[in-house]
Amino acid sequence: MRPVSRRNFMQGMGSVLVLPLLRTEEPETVLYNGNIWTVDENQPRAQAVAVSGGRFVAVGSNEEVLRLATARTRKIDLAFKSVLPGFNDAHAHPVQSGVEHLRKVACDKDSIEKIQAALHERAAQTPPGQWVLGFLYDDGKTPRPLNRHDLDAAVQDHPVAVQHRGGHTAFVNSLALRLAHVNDETPDPPGGRFEHDAAGHLTGFLGDAAAHVVLEVIPEKYTREDFRQGASLISKLFVSKGVTSACDADATPEAVQGYQDARDGGELGMRVYCHVSARSLDHFMAAGIHTSFGDEWVRIGGVKQYADGSISERTAWLSQPYVGIGNNYVGLQLASRDELYETGRKAYAAGWQLATHANGDLAIDRILGVYEQIQKELPKRDPRFRIEHCTLLTDTLIQRMRALQVIPAPFSCYVYFHGDVMHFYGKERTEHMFPMRSFLDAGLRPTDSSDYTASPSHPMMWLQSQLTRTDMQGNVWGANQRITLTEAIRCGTVNGAYAAFEEDRKGAIQPGHFADLVVLSLDPFKADPSELLKIQVERTMVGGIWKYQS
Numbered sequence: 001m002r003p004v005s006r007r008n009f010m011q012g013m014g015s016v017l018v019l020p021l022l023r024t025e026e027p028e029t030v031l032y033n034g035n036i037w038t039v040d041e042n043q044p045r046a047q048a049v050a051v052s053g054g055r056f057v058a059v060g061s062n063e064e065v066l067r068l069a070t071a072r073t074r075k076i077d078l079a080f081k082s083v084l085p086g087f088n089d090a091h092a093h094p095v096q097s098g099v100e101h102l103r104k105v106a107c108d109k110d111s112i113e114k115i116q117a118a119l120h121e122r123a124a125q126t127p128p129g130q131w132v133l134g135f136l137y138d139d140g141k142t143p144r145p146l147n148r149h150d151l152d153a154a155v156q157d158h159p160v161a162v163q164h165r166g167g168h169t170a171f172v173n174s175l176a177l178r179l180a181h182v183n184d185e186t187p188d189p190p191g192g193r194f195e196h197d198a199a200g201h202l203t204g205f206l207g208d209a210a211a212h213v214v215l216e217v218i219p220e221k222y223t224r225e226d227f228r229q230g231a232s233l234i235s236k237l238f239v240s241k242g243v244t245s246a247c248d249a250d251a252t253p254e255a256v257q258g259y260q261d262a263r264d265g266g267e268l269g270m271r272v273y274c275h276v277s278a279r280s281l282d283h284f285m286a287a288g289i290h291t292s293f294g295d296e297w298v299r300i301g302g303v304k305q306y307a308d309g310s311i312s313e314r315t316a317w318l319s320q321p322y323v324g325i326g327n328n329y330v331g332l333q334l335a336s337r338d339e340l341y342e343t344g345r346k347a348y349a350a351g352w353q354l355a356t357h358a359n360g361d362l363a364i365d366r367i368l369g370v371y372e373q374i375q376k377e378l379p380k381r382d383p384r385f386r387i388e389h390c391t392l393l394t395d396t397l398i399q400r401m402r403a404l405q406v407i408p409a410p411f412s413c414y415v416y417f418h419g420d421v422m423h424f425y426g427k428e429r430t431e432h433m434f435p436m437r438s439f440l441d442a443g444l445r446p447t448d449s450s451d452y453t454a455s456p457s458h459p460m461m462w463l464q465s466q467l468t469r470t471d472m473q474g475n476v477w478g479a480n481q482r483i484t485l486t487e488a489i490r491c492g493t494v495n496g497a498y499a500a501f502e503e504d505r506k507g508a509i510q511p512g513h514f515a516d517l518v519v520l521s522l523d524p525f526k527a528d529p530s531e532l533l534k535i536q537v538e539r540t541m542v543g544g545i546w547k548y549q550s
């Protein structure tokens with residue numbers, strides 16, 4: 001481009017266009033000697049990229065791109081390392097888990113004794129009577145589940161609540177139950193379960209709404225500063241694994257503020273798309289906000305509702321009973337059809353994307369029915385209805401999703417990471433769970449997601465799990481649902497962007513997209529699928545800036 005042509009162009013178009021033209025001519029940064037997988041179908045492989053103003057301005061061969069560099073351009077030799085677009089964790093709870101990392105006891109340990117020791121240690125530093133709170137507990141990773149007596153033995157003078165990493169259940173001690181006025185005779189609340197032992201005594205395990213009965217009495221007041229720090233901390237953890245964008249799947253006003261504060265302070269390492277909790281919807285609607293409000297770092301997503309419980313905690317609402325639990329237990333419904341419809345229709349009419357948590361086949365059937373009805377009553381051309389998790393499918397449900405082009409946001413590493421609970425579903429049923437092959441074959445656009453804290457926000461683990469359908473112990477669950485590496489990377493990048501209406505600016509290494517990428521220690525296309533987890537993220541770039549370097 002010659003200066004003269006630019007002047008002519010500017011005369012006709014106004015000076016505002018000069019910036020993109022200058023950017024194209026003079027990149028701030030050029031990365032070269034890369035082994036780049038772009039996820040751009042027009043040019044799948046490249047060696048070099050030029051970056052300016054936080055976006056890719058050129059992608060191509062070393063020769064083509066280096067030619068654009070000037071004396072002021074920073075040139076970085078990638079030493080033939082593999083490069084992928086930054087990953088999108090399309091369903092996680094970043095700021096909430098960030099605050100938990102700051103304030104709670106990490107209970108991701110493999111024995112009850114280690115958890116007791118960690119809680120005991122925290123109790124010793126906590127004034128008597130104040131709560132001791134744990135998170136990241138996974139009852140599939142200890143020889144047996146925690147119970148009230150374990151917690152009573154570890155901590156005497158403090159109420160204790162340890163939340164399952166899946167976020168739907170909790171394990172509490174006797175003092176916590178007393179403070180919540182829950183005893184052996186207390187009836188289960190709707191959508192909740194107080195577990196009892198064979199003698200009829202409470203075990204301390206609380207499912208969904210029953211957990212809320214106890215958790216609500218905790219005077220847990222986080223400050224604005226806590227949310228800022230939580231957003232900052234968690235974004236550092238996510239980018240260190242190669243995640244450059246995440247969807248906060250249940251954001252409160254305080255959470256959105258935390259992201260904004262971290263962004264303003266230059267501490268937010270990744271971009272966030274915030275689904276707003278249904279209980280906060282009216283606040284946002286009163287402010288005139290709807291889906292897509294915000295900027296490239298912090299944006300408002302859909303409205304989040306819950307149709308049922310969780311997979312890892314066995315509270316998903318299934319048409320057939322769980323294996324080995326008894327009493328024909330089929331999980332928990334968390335909202336009536338009317339509630340899902342009323343809130344969904346109100347939000348949809350006001351310009352909100354709908355994003356509903358539904359794991360079990362009955363929950364998915366219910367929310368699909370709601371989406372079908374709303375779309376019939378208020379037709380929109382491109383609604384991008386989302387089903388968060390969308391775990392257990394049937395062929396009929398997938399056909400209904402296809403008709404409406406519903407976006408599934410399934411757990412990406414549950415087969416690998418939560419293989420220890422798959423027996424509750426049974427071999428046959430796992431062939432229809434997280435059914436990536438079926439989704440893709442039906443022409444749907446599934447995303448990748450961790451639901452962190454429920455499972456790790458770790459794209460290499462997602463890829464390994466989806467390619468192998470093999471858990472940590474080597475058990476295979478649903479080999480029929482294996483997908484290819486190319487497909488899995490696409491789900492974790494461009495499909496995540498599509499699910500947030502951002503595919504024009506995010507998810508691929510192509511001119512005009514945000515300069516978000518990861519540099520890997522090894523080439524995933526040359527790795528054994530069962531060893532993808534060994535690949536390290538060496539560097540993560542977000543908006544043209546290295547946000548992580550190992």
Ligand SMILES: [Zn+2]
Pocket residue numbers: 091092093249451
């Ligand atoms: Zn979630």
